[in-house]
Amino acid sequence: KAGVTQTPRYLIKTRGQQVTLSCSPISGHRSVSWYQQTPGQGLQFLFEYFSETQRNKGNFPGRFSGRQFSNSRSEMNVSTLELGDSALYLCASSLGASMYQETQYFGPGTRLLVL
């Protein structure tokens, strides 16, 4: 089975722009979670989607949004980019069958630099 794929892998944007990142989960996985990793804050949970519905949301401003399509692919969007949004954005997929304890499979990440 192919692993989790994320596109693009690298991105450079300027302040005020918006960006859309894409994640394709492992075939058959219905849950997709997004995480932000920065040197200062480490890994932080952004949101989780299951069957096209947002199941969980982390403590991020409304500029961060996401969605999931019927084929389980997910996108996240960040509007009005700020310098502090520079980070590695990781998505992870899991079967989604259990609400609580499942192994997640991570994609390689999208490295976003905001200038």
Next chain:
Amino acid sequence: KNEVEQSPQNLTAQEGEFITINCSYSVGISALHWLQQHPGGGIVSLFMLSSGKKKHGRLIATINIQEKHSSLHITASHPRDSAVYICAALPRGAAGNKLTFGGGTRVLVKP
């Protein structure tokens, strides 16, 4: 104070040594994950625990729910074990994958 704390932050070992990484958390949890992140960013899920002990190859993870503490042990360490190891807790009552992460332990194993 972070809800999930790891120690040490950095660790250097000689090949073959036994390595222990600690993770303490302040909230009740329903599961704890150990992750491995190699240079370049890729993350691999190593273990998911809710009680007791799990072993996979040279890696052993234990958890003590009463003491709110988990450890990851690497036996007979090898330079390919050099990575950042991250623990992540799923707070009790939280659903899905709303994980809270520790700050990571950077491990360097020298040949």
